[in-house]
Amino acid sequence: MRIGIVIGTGHGMDGTTGSLVRELLDRIGAHVDQVRTEIVGTDDLGLGPSCPACLACMTAGEQACPNYDRTAAARRLLDDSDLVVFATPVHSFHVSASMKRFVDHFAYLIHRPAHLGKPAVLLSTAAGAGHDAALGYLKTAVRRWGFHTVAQLGVNGPGLRKPAYRAKVDAALDEIAGTAVEAVTSGTEPTPTTADLIGFRVARLLVRNTTENGPVDEAYWRERGWFDAEWFTDTKVPFVANKIAALVEGRIRAGIEKGSADPYRG
Template sequence: MNEMRIGVVLGSGHGTAGTTGALVDDLVARVRAHGAASTPGVELNVDTVVVEDLGLGQSCPACLSCMTAGEQACPSYDRAAPARQLMDAADLVVFATPVHSFQVSAAMKRFVDHFAYLIHRPAYVGKPAVLLSTAAGGGHDAALGYLRTAVRRWGFHTVGQLGVNGPGLRRPAYRGRVDAALDELAGTVLAAPTAGEPRPTTADLIGFRVARLLVEGGREDGPVDAAYWNERGWFDADWFSDATVPFLPNRIAATVEKRIRAGIEQGSAKPYRG
């Protein structure tokens, strides 16, 4: 690889000037340093989209046009296009968000909502992602867990994540541990694009089959989804790609799919009560 492209999706209201932006800069600087030392001659290009600059509005209108008529029908399609172009071109994407009230920021949630069609039509199978978060307190587990689940549904596989306490960076001991984690993560970033796609987990395989059920059940309302799956042969596959599908997890996923399908057909599905 003579060139590596890193795309950054930054969900901070402070843009690149905030703590989250600074954490991204720290990681990129280390990736450059590791790359210069281990793989000289490789050109590193970094493109960043600040979500707030896209002008996506107060929230996704939930009109479902992206599902039923294609993403081009989304009222915010043109405004969201720079982010889609960034993710398309990148060899690895960094999703970075501050933690707000124990979750991702409103800006990052709005970003995820505007790409909801990717849950039905995954476009990034095999592409690695890194997740970053900063917080004044806690909440990294919920924020990073949500991001990990969301981008996995789009096809990304997360190769590394890091949550950092902003005020703690003023303490030398904590700062040192963060620096060590960033150094380790930088090595992961460099290796990820050529490392290949990992084998899907049981949860991944169940997610694949549930997505297929949704697409099958919505053929009339969402022919765009069905056409997408048809073109890729996914209706007759066990996974989105030719990655090795482990036998036992696949059998478990098939059993879960059978039960869900029976519940839908028999009308025995129940509302969630916790």
């Protein structure tokens, strides 16, 4: 099994987050004869203070990104792995800054998902709270890239010194390892949810409305037949969820055409 690790901390595999990843890998190794791992540290990619937001990856293709060469190792990892583990410390109730930069530099995958059906595991560590925001953000982001999250775990670092909490983390890691292996070996893609189907339709709408400025996206979708599909793959789409997604799409389309969409006010 080929496992890719994207770890969002300058401590790499030596800190609390890296230790949690290693513990998961050890447990996966107990289920699989051979495990090959590849690790990319987001701090080591040299992506600069932030994504330049030039949109070149959207309009001209990912190779037009000024940091394209710096993300080469990460692209190979995402492409070649059977399972990808995304791990981040929680910084100020969110993912680390370098993990956020990493996600931003793969924004084109929101328009051109390339990892459909591939399982992901999400891990976070914190001295306090924030796992919900950090893991929730990662789950949403990688889902738009095509990944489906099969398990997630947020761990309180100081709590690991307490036997009762440590036992709960160990039990969770045991369960996650089995789930991850099953996800890879079965190759089963989960049924798309209502949110997934809405995301598909909104992405399709955006690609259709920006063909003049985004011919790369249009060609990608047209080549795969997605303009005439109900989902990215042949997985059966739930009838009711699809109808709800269609209604939402219609309202969004009308709002865009009439300019009547409301600004966000919380």
